[in-house]
Amino acid sequence: MSNARNNLVRQLSHRSLFESALPVLSTLSTWNDGDILFFDATNKIINAITGDGCIANLVGVAQQSVKNGIVPSPYQGTAVDASVGFSDMEGPAYGDIFSMVLKSGDSFTPGIPVYATTDPQTVTVTNPGSGNNVGIFQGPAVTPSVTGTFGDVLIGARYNMTGIHF
Amino acid sequence: MSLLTVQEIEKSFLESRSVTKPNGTRLRINEAEEINTKQLKDNIWNNPEIRWMRESFQRKMKFDFADSKKFPVMERGFSWKKMANKMGYPNPTFALKEADSGSVFPQVLRAGVQAIVNSMYLTVPTTYEAWTTTVNSDKDTELYAPLHGVSFLREVGKKEQYGESFAAGLDIKLVNRKYGTIFGVEKELLEDDTTGQFAKQASLLGEYCREAMEVIVYAKLAGTFNGGVSASYAQMTVPNTETKPSNEVNGYPYSQSFVGGGSNRPASFGVLTQPNIQTGFIALMNQLNLLGLKMSVDPDTIIVSPKYRFDLAVLLNSSFYPSQVSSTSGTTGQSFAINPIESIAKAVISRFIFNQNGVVNANSAAWYILDSKKPFFVSQMREAATVEQEAPTSGESFNRDVIRFKCSMRGNADFIDPRYCYQGSDGSV
Numbered sequence: 001m002s003n004a005r006n007n008l009v010r011q012l013s014h015r016s017l018f019e020s021a022l023p024v025l026s027t028l029s030t031w032n033d034g035d036i037l038f039f040d041a042t043n044k045i046i047n048a049i050t051g052d053g054c055i056a057n058l059v060g061v062a063q064q065s066v067k068n069g070i071v072p073s074p075y076q077g078t079a080v081d082a083s084v085g086f087s088d089m090e091g092p093a094y095g096d097i098f099s100m101v102l103k104s105g106d107s108f109t110p111g112i113p114v115y116a117t118t119d120p121q122t123v124t125v126t127n128p129g130s131g132n133n134v135g136i137f138q139g140p141a142v143t144p145s146v147t148g149t150f151g152d153v154l155i156g157a158r159y160n161m162t163g164i165h166f
Numbered sequence: 167m168s169l170l171t172v173q174e175i176e177k178s179f180l181e182s183r184s185v186t187k188p189n190g191t192r193l194r195i196n197e198a199e200e201i202n203t204k205q206l207k208d209n210i211w212n213n214p215e216i217r218w219m220r221e222s223f224q225r226k227m228k229f230d231f232a233d234s235k236k237f238p239v240m241e242r243g244f245s246w247k248k249m250a251n252k253m254g255y256p257n258p259t260f261a262l263k264e265a266d267s268g269s270v271f272p273q274v275l276r277a278g279v280q281a282i283v284n285s286m287y288l289t290v291p292t293t294y295e296a297w298t299t300t301v302n303s304d305k306d307t308e309l310y311a312p313l314h315g316v317s318f319l320r321e322v323g324k325k326e327q328y329g330e331s332f333a334a335g336l337d338i339k340l341v342n343r344k345y346g347t348i349f350g351v352e353k354e355l356l357e358d359d360t361t362g363q364f365a366k367q368a369s370l371l372g373e374y375c376r377e378a379m380e381v382i383v384y385a386k387l388a389g390t391f392n393g394g395v396s397a398s399y400a401q402m403t404v405p406n407t408e409t410k411p412s413n414e415v416n417g418y419p420y421s422q423s424f425v426g427g428g429s430n431r432p433a434s435f436g437v438l439t440q441p442n443i444q445t446g447f448i449a450l451m452n453q454l455n456l457l458g459l460k461m462s463v464d465p466d467t468i469i470v471s472p473k474y475r476f477d478l479a480v481l482l483n484s485s486f487y488p489s490q491v492s493s494t495s496g497t498t499g500q501s502f503a504i505n506p507i508e509s510i511a512k513a514v515i516s517r518f519i520f521n522q523n524g525v526v527n528a529n530s531a532a533w534y535i536l537d538s539k540k541p542f543f544v545s546q547m548r549e550a551a552t553v554e555q556e557a558p559t560s561g562e563s564f565n566r567d568v569i570r571f572k573c574s575m576r577g578n579a580d581f582i583d584p585r586y587c588y589q590g591s592d593g594s595v
Contacts, residue, residue, distance in 0.1 A: 022403070075307050079337035079412050085396070085405025087343060 002048075002101075002121040004032040004065040009152050013095030013166065017059045017157055018046060021091040025069045033065045035120035036100075036134055037092040039159045046092060048120040052128035055116050058158040060094030094157040095166045097138055102145040109141045114153055123153055133164060292376055293516045294383040297467050298579065299541035303342055303548040310338040310544070310582050314426075314455040334426075334456035338409045338582055342548040345378050345402060346574030347371070353567035368553060371573035375551035377518075378402065381526070383545055383579045384518040387469070387534065388592065389419040391524035399518065399526045409580045419584035420592075428454040428461070428585045435591040438474045438533045440481055440489045443507055446535040446588040453585050463586050467538045468511045471519035471530040478513050481505075511535065521593030532593035542586035548576035 017039070018024050024039070024046045031037060031048035038054035040047050046059060064071060069086050102108055103117055103124040113133035114123040123134060138152040145151070156164040211220065211232040224230050231237045301308060313335035320329045349371060356364050385397035385404035397404045410418040413425055420431040429449060436442040446465070453461040470478050481488050487503040499506070521530040536542075556563045556570040563569060581587070 073307060073339065073341060075309060075339050078309070078339045080339060080409050082412055083410040084339075084341060084408045087341075087405075088403075 002032045002035050002119055005034045007034040007061070007099040007121070008063075008093070008096055009099050010097040012097065012154070014093055015095045015157075016091045016093050017159055018091035020088055021046065022086060022088040024091075025066070025086045025089075027068045029069045030067050031062045031065065031120065033062055034098070035062045036060075036116060036155065037062050037120075049116050050120075051118045052116050052130050052132070055130060055132040055134055056158060058094075058132070058134055058156065058164070060092035060157050061096075061098050061155050062092050063090045094155055097152050097154050098135075099150045100135075100153045100155075102142060102149045102151045104147040104149070105144050107141070107143040108137045108139070108145060108151055109143075110137060110139065112137045123151075132158060135164075135166075292380040293514050294380050294545055294579070296512075296514050297469070297536060297538035298383055298543045298545040301544045301546045303546045303577065305342075305548075307339050307341045308544075308546055310336065310340070312336050312338075312582065314457055315459065317457050318459060336411060336456075336583060338411075340409060340544070340546055340578050340580050342546060342576050343382075343578050344549075344574060344576045345375075346572065347374075348570055348572045350562065350568045350570040353563075353569050356569055368555070368571040371553050371571060372551045375553075375573055375575040378575055379545055379547075379550075379577060379579065380516065380518050382577070383543075384516055384526075385520055385524075386580045387543070387587070388520040388524075388532065389581070389584075391520070391592075392522050392594075395524045397520050397524040397526075407580055408578075409582065419581045419587070420589040424454075424456075424585065426454050426456040426458045430584055430587060431589045435589075435595045437531065437595055438470060438477055438481075438590065440507060442590055443468065443481065443510075443535065446590050447507075447510070450535060450537065450586070450588050455585065461585060463537050464539065465535045465537050465588070466511050467514055467536050469514045469516065469519070469534040469536070471528065471532065472515055472517060473529040473531060474533060475513075475515045478515075481507060482509060482511065482513060484508060512538075519593070523593075527593070530593045531591050531595060533590045534587055535590065536587040540586045542583045543579070543581050545579040546577050549574065550577070551575050 024044060026043060026045045028040075028043060029045050029047050035048040037046045037059050038049050039045075039057040039059050041057060048062070049055065049058075066072075066089070070084055071087060071089065073081070073084065100114070101119070101122040103122055103126075106125045108114070108125060112125055113127075114125060114135055114137050115128055115132070116134050117124050117128075123137075125137075127133075135153040135155040138154055142149060142151055154166060156166045158164050211217070220230055220232055229236045313333055316331040316333045318331075322328050349367060351364055351367070359365070381397075381399045381402060382404050385399075386407055388397065389407040391397060391406070394406075396406060407419050411425075414421065416423045417431075422429045422431060422433060424430070430453070432442075432445060432449075436445075450463045450465045453463045455461045468478060468482070484505045485508060486505055487499045487501065488505050488507075489499070491501050492499070517528070518526050519530040519532050521527040521532060551573065552575070553571055553573045556572070558564065558569075561570075
């Protein structure tokens, strides 16, 4: 499970395929601020990625934390928690540089494509099979990374596009 | 005193403030007398509208913008650049970019807009204030925890142990939601519009803020809609009721069997008629709380859409029996009988009564009876209405001469306890 953090490092084009995320929320939608998100074309929602299979529909990085479709309330445990309705919120952003967690043991060099892992905030240099990278590593070379190392990655989007777009 | 020649007059107009004649006499041009300057300042800063604005501004910003010592922008020699440098910014544009959301500097321009907006805001006809309880909010979420009381007495036999009472109550939270929009207009259009109507559109945004709360209130009053859709009006979507307790499983906010045995709707909805109104009053007077005890519900308000405005007027204001004579033998009330519901409730007619499909329909047949004296439904205001003009020294205003106004309101509305409200129809009949 990832940790919620505002990992936006540099804002470049800052675009979003779903500027208003309200129409693509459901009780199945759960992610942390900073997670890489994908569009679940079956359920017509956005959600945190769970692996390489999600990257064909990559939509960017979450700008807030969401649990079961709503922003976590500061007051949990009331009798009406489940009744709170979905709020409109900013959708996932792409085209910017985000600080991602580097998979331990991997060596990163500037300009190298990075791929998704099962953790929505961790990236790897190893092509998991699809060849769909989530972005391009921006930071100084890291050889090899130790657990908990962060690195700057330009994250793109792939949904309904040919190749990755930044 | 000698007259000026045409050349001297032309020269005088070309000079900014004064000209010295050949004989040494100083002639002042475009420079007001001291007494006039004082009077002019007095008229500007102390007229009722500006004074109100100044006082409002001072309460918020802790200084008077008419005080030239504390806010010396009108003084000769005042430099925005020096001010920006003093505050640690390289130039005013940079400083004002930073300050777009909270700066105190562009406010002189904005303040005029605000005054217009606020005066319009007060004149908007809305109806929710007639029966909801407005709560001023200062948090992300407001909490409500009313207790319904404790269980009732029971007989105690001699030497028998007393029974224990237990309490029951609600545990409600209501999160504030933000609604808003941005209205942009060309500077040239603002200047050239001889009717002045575009300049007034900004004030319309304030009116919309108030109407937005009206929409929220009546959407939440309806509670839920067919197919689980959300209520929508124009581009605005309002979620279904958000205060349904997890233990209410038989429908909410309208149910025939609340926890405790209460009910606030008929088995089948009916049109707004005298018998159906009477049924609603009887149901509310028999309302039960969480503990199954009779509640003090004293209905005094009927809410309808414009569709029923005149029907309701007849029903509530007729001295004689307002319904058609029944052919059923033994039915109470016939020709020349009194009207038993005369003045029994006040009528609230809103243009924003949603129908069963979540749509604001002018002919929505939905109607409600409720007890407006109880704070069972809150309209929660975090920010009633804010209309701001984008700083003219940055952003689109600076780059393209697009004047942009942003309005926002933050709040929410919902039931605290629907047992004080009866839904006679959801609009389907």
